[in-house]
Every structure is written in structure tokens, then in C-alpha cells.
Amino acid sequence: MHPVELLELVIVCGTLLVTLLISFILKGKWRKIIQGLALLFLVSFVIFYFVRPYWIDMQIEKKVGYIQIYLEERYPVETWEYRTVPHREDGYESSNPYHIGVIFDxxxxxxxxxxxRNKGDVIQLGWSTSELQSDSNNLMHLEVLED
Structure with a gap:
């Protein structure tokens, strides 16, 4: 479990515990209202926790589409392939799933x-290579940020 997920669970459990403790102090209808809110909070967190990976997958698909349009306009005669972060697998928790890798043929x-970010806002963040000695002057698709 990634430390961020652990922190999320600690915060949710702490909030739920405090809410339930407050409900036990109160009497009558207020106790039931606060316990109902605690139950609603728990259900909404469980839904969020299970829906989030699918939401990330949908966002990645949309962003790959934006990058596809951008690359088709910028490099019309090139072909390429995409590499995305397998964010559901262990070992990739610290990688940003929204950074899309592109390898030109x-x-x-x-x-x-x-x-x-959106259809009109695509930027190149950087590059990496498997070669031991690399020179950024020899990169054909390196985009220089303009001020």
C-alpha cells in the first residue's frame, strides 16, 4: 500500500471515529442523524475508492486522444506508439498516470x-533514452518551451 493511500485511510478512519464518538455523546434524533451522516460518509468513501481507478483510466484515454490530435498536427508523416503508466499494478504508485510516453518510429x-490538460493544451514534459550517452542536440522530436 502506497503511503498516500495509507494517509487517506487514516484520515477517513479518524473522521469516521470522531463522528461516531460525537454521535454517542448526543441523544435522541441527533444521534441517529450523526450516525446516518457517518454511514453516508463511509459509503461515499468506499464508492470513491473503487471508482477512482476507472475514472483515471477514462481520463488517460481522453488525454491520449488529445495527444494524438496534437502529434498528428505537429508530425503529420510520423508514426508513434504510446506508453502509459500501469497505475493499477504495484510498484507504479509514485508515477503520474497522466504523463503519457510517446515513442516515435x-x-x-x-x-x-x-x-x-485539454484539447488545446498539450506540452512535452521531457524525454528519456536507453542509450548510455545521449545528447539532447541530436533529438529530432525535442520541443523547446517558448516564453
């Missing part, structure tokens, strides 16, 4: 990282 040893 003309430059297979270099992976460029892209991020898309």
Missing part, C-alpha cells in the same frame, strides 16, 4: 513524455 530509443 524514427527514434525508437527515445521516449518523450507528454501531458495534456
Amino acid at each position: 524514427t527514434e525508437p530509443q527515445v521516449e518523450y513524455k507528454y501531458f495534456a
Whole structure:
């Protein structure tokens, strides 16, 4: 379990415990109202916890589509493949699932990282290579940020 997930669980359990303790102090209809709110809070967290991976998958699909449009406009004669973070697998918790890797067929040893906020806002975050010696001057698809 990733430390962020552990922190989320601690916060939710703490909030739920405090809410239930407050409900036991109160009497009558207030006790039932507070316990109902605690139950609603618990159910909403469980739904959020199980829906979140699917939501991330949908967002990644949408962002890959934005990057596809951007790359088709910028490099019309190129072909490429995408590499996404397998965010549901162990060991990838610290990787941002919204950073999409692109490997161009003309430059297979270099992976460029892209991020898309929306359809018109796609940026190249960086690059990585498997070669020992790399020179950024020789990269064909390196995009320089303009001020």
C-alpha cells in the first residue's frame, strides 16, 4: 500500500471515529442523524475508492486522444506508439498516470513524455533514452518551451 493511500485511510478512519464518538455523546434524533451522516460518509468513501481507478483510466484515454490530435498536427508523416503508466499494478504508485510516453518510429530509443490538460493544451514534459550517452542536440522530436 502506497503511503498516500495509507494517509487517506487514516484520515477517513479518524473522521469516521470522531463522528461516531460525537454521535454517542448526543441523544435522541441527533444521534441517529450523526450516525446516518457517518454511514453516508463511509459509503461515499468506499464508492470513491473503487471508482477512482476507472475514472483515471477514462481520463488517460481522453488525454491520449488529445495527444494524438496534437502529434498528428505537429508530425503529420510520423508514426508513434504510446506508453502509459500501469497505475493499477504495484510498484507504479509514485508515477503520474497522466504523463503519457510517446515513442516515435524514427527514434525508437527515445521516449518523450507528454501531458495534456485539454484539447488545446498539450506540452512535452521531457524525454528519456536507453542509450548510455545521449545528447539532447541530436533529438529530432525535442520541443523547446517558448516564453
